[in-house]
Amino acid sequence: MIIVSNLCYHETRKAEGMTTAIFPGSFDPVTNGHLDILKRGSEIFDKVIIAIAYNSEKHSFLPIEVRKQLLEECVRDLDNVVVESFYGLTVDFARKNGASVILRGLRNSKDFEYEKEIEGVNKSLNSRIHTVYLCANPEFNYISSSAVREILLHKGDISGFVPKNVAEYLIKNIK
Ligand code: ADP
Numbered sequence: 001m002i003i004v005s006n007l008c009y010h011e012t013r014k015a016e017g018m019t020t021a022i023f024p025g026s027f028d029p030v031t032n033g034h035l036d037i038l039k040r041g042s043e044i045f046d047k048v049i050i051a052i053a054y055n056s057e058k059h060s061f062l063p064i065e066v067r068k069q070l071l072e073e074c075v076r077d078l079d080n081v082v083v084e085s086f087y088g089l090t091v092d093f094a095r096k097n098g099a100s101v102i103l104r105g106l107r108n109s110k111d112f113e114y115e116k117e118i119e120g121v122n123k124s125l126n127s128r129i130h131t132v133y134l135c136a137n138p139e140f141n142y143i144s145s146s147a148v149r150e151i152l153l154h155k156g157d158i159s160g161f162v163p164k165n166v167a168e169y170l171i172k173n174i175k
Contacts, residue, residue: 018046018047019045019046019047019100019101020045020046020047020048020049020097020098020099020100020101021041021044021045021047021048021049021099021100021101021102021103021132022048022049022050022051022090022093022094022097022099022101022102022103023037023038023041023048023049023050023051023103023104024051024052024053024086024090024093024102024104025050025051025052025053026052026053026055026060026067026145027050027052027067027071027145028060028061028062028067028145028149029061029062029067029070029145029148029149029162029166029169029170030067030070030071030074030145030162030163030166031140031143031144031145031148031161031162031166032140032143032160032161032162032163033105033107033136033137033140033141033143033144034105035074035163036105036136036137036140037103037104037105037134037136038050038075038078038081039078040134041103041134042078042080042081044132045080045101045103046080047080047081047082048078048080048081048082048103049081049082049083049084049097049099050071050075050081050082050083050084051084051085051086051090051093051094052064052067052068052071052083052084052085052086053085053086053087053090054085054086054087061145061149064085066169067085068083068085070165070166070169071083073165074163074165074166084097089125090102090122091122091125091126091129094126094129095126095129099129100128100129100130101129101130101131101132102119102122102129102130102131102132103131103132103133103134104131104132104133104134105133105134105135105136106133106134106135106136107136107141107142107144108141115131115133118131119131143161147161148161148162148170152170152174158170158171
């Protein structure tokens, strides 16, 4: 397990060559918390691929094409970030895309316990792909996609939780 802060990120870079990270998740919808991890990841790694997972267990809130479109709008200014969707194992997606790192965010001890388990599975499937965690910024610590969905359901104000384009889309399209 590797947890980095912005202060020691150079230690995670390879001495030579390019390091590509994937940032997998549901992004249903993308939040300010996701974007904070992503922006910091794009400063650490040469390339970051946002990998939107088709999740067979979860019934999704937004169609995957919409999640992808919203994310693309959010990362337009980050020239080393691309958005893809995938079905299957995260480590296989990473390997096929030349990525050696899985980037994830940690908000609390519950995230930590969950992530540790997933990391163990991924490591046993492919030991050459490493998971790197960034701790959530305190100002985004309480934000989750599920909280956004719940607030929206009860017609609350989501403007502090998601980027402007996402808030506009949700308010217009989700009744
Ligand atoms: P998943 O369904 O795989 O957990 P999510 O879209 O919920 O996908 O989250 C993707 C990643 O972003 C996870 O590593 C998660 O911990 C992280 N994340 C989610 N919300 C935040 C936040 N507010 N701050 C930091 N990281 C977050």
